[in-house]
Amino acid sequence: MDYSRAIDRLITRQLRDWDLAGRNYAALAGVEMRRLELGESTIVLQYNPARRRSSAAAIDRQSLLSRKCFLCCENQPVKQKAILWGERYKIQVNPYPIFERHLTIADLKHVPQRLADRVGDMLSLARALPNFVVFYNGPQCGASAPDHAHFQAGAKGEMPLCGELTHATTHMLADGDEGFIGYVDTMGRSCFTIETSTQRAAERYVLRLLDLLPVPDRAQEPMVNVLCWWDVTDCIWRVVVFPRRKHRPACYGEGEGRLLVSPASTEMGGLWAISEQKDFESLTAGQLQALYDELCMPRQDLASVLTAFYQRWDYLQPI
Ligand SMILES: [Zn+2]
Numbered sequence: 001m002d003y004s005r006a007i008d009r010l011i012t013r014q015l016r017d018w019d020l021a022g023r024n025y026a027a028l029a030g031v032e033m034r035r036l037e038l039g040e041s042t043i044v045l046q047y048n049p050a051r052r053r054s055s056a057a058a059i060d061r062q063s064l065l066s067r068k069c070f071l072c073c074e075n076q077p078v079k080q081k082a083i084l085w086g087e088r089y090k091i092q093v094n095p096y097p098i099f100e101r102h103l104t105i106a107d108l109k110h111v112p113q114r115l116a117d118r119v120g121d122m123l124s125l126a127r128a129l130p131n132f133v134v135f136y137n138g139p140q141c142g143a144s145a146p147d148h149a150h151f152q153a154g155a156k157g158e159m160p161l162c163g164e165l166t167h168a169t170t171h172m173l174a175d176g177d178e179g180f181i182g183y184v185d186t187m188g189r190s191c192f193t194i195e196t197s198t199q200r201a202a203e204r205y206v207l208r209l210l211d212l213l214p215v216p217d218r219a220q221e222p223m224v225n226v227l228c229w230w231d232v233t234d235c236i237w238r239v240v241v242f243p244r245r246k247h248r249p250a251c252y253g254e255g256e257g258r259l260l261v262s263p264a265s266t267e268m269g270g271l272w273a274i275s276e277q278k279d280f281e282s283l284t285a286g287q288l289q290a291l292y293d294e295l296c297m298p299r300q301d302l303a304s305v306l307t308a309f310y311q312r313w314d315y316l317q318p319i
Contacts, residue, residue: 003128006083007091011101014093018079021095024050028097036285038188040168042160043288045272045280050096052260052275071106071148085128088121098266098273099154103132106150113139113146114220119206122151123199123237126228129153133162135265136226140219140247142264152265156229160270165193165240173309174205179236181205183306189268189292190302194239195231202237212308213243214301223247223297225265242268243297243305250294263295 015022027050034045068075082090085105094102105125115122115136126134132153139146156162170182170193179196192209196202206226213222223244231238242265251259260276261267272288274280297305 001128002130003083003085003091004131007101007103007129007131010081010083010091011093014079014081018077018081018093018095020077020079021093024095025097025100028100032280034280034283036283036288038285038289038292039186041164041187041270043188043270043272043285044158044160045274045283046098047277047280048098048273049275049277051098051273069110069145069148071104071145071150072110073108085125086121089125094152098271099158101132101155103129103153104150105134105153106145106148110148112220113137113143113149115224115226116207116210116221118149118151119203120199122226122228123202123239125151125153126230126237127199130230130232131156133159133227133229133269135228135269136224137264138221138224138244140216141223141225141244142247142262142267144262154266158271159227159266161187161227161240162229162238162269164270165238168193173306176201179205181209183302185299185302187270188289189242189296190299191268192241192243194241195236197236199237202239206239206241209241212305212312213297214305225268227265227269240269243302244295245297245301246295248295249291259291261291263291268296 015025032047036043080092082092085091088107089105090108091103091105094104122134122136133156134151134153136151137143168184169186170184173181173183178198178201181192181194184191184193194202194205210222215222225242225244228239248262254260259279
């Protein structure tokens, strides 16, 4: 079912009736942008002071236990409305937007952020929201509420990756009747890309890929950012998985020589919301490349994932 009209109504009403959202979306409309080139990719920098709240969010266990979860109903402002999606999720307007249309899709229950049993939900959401890119930030990869399972969705067309991916140099890993899984490393950061015509195949490819990626000590899943959208022209799902090795850069922080960024799916997609003016004005393509190199899975680790992939080809081939 296409939720586009219901989402349109939700956004219109929230921007009209909820002053916080109205103000922040109005501010976003006049935001300054810069563009930088990185390999086959364009990176868009967005000067967005309102995102400071997210970039600076404390996500250590103690901080999470002592704050009121902003995705739980009982802690949300009465003016924040929701659309129920299925029996498990609510769709809401994100009051601190990076996108002209920015949604948060949270579990109705306060349960930890984990992807494995939600891949099918993510794909169904992408199909239900054909004008959006749905994305998942792992608990150690930019999620500002790692204790409450959620996705986000941003208007298609604002994240450079979505347009660039179809032209990117792709190394094919497995190709079947229902789609393929490939690997792209010419955009300044490496990612796995999946294209399939069936939800079943997309889900199996994503799960099998997650199964091959290393899981850090004491973590429940590999460090990943995952983006997914329904391609209305080709009638296929496109899923992009960015393996990560680090949450925040060593230079994370405020003040001279520091950088207040907490990169997640949108930054992997080529859209960087920068909350400090000095950072927005001074960031260079070289610094961005260094940040991607520091935060994303290094080439040698990716090589071992690819080796494991080929060793288990028979296991991966049928979809
Ligand atoms: Zn919660």
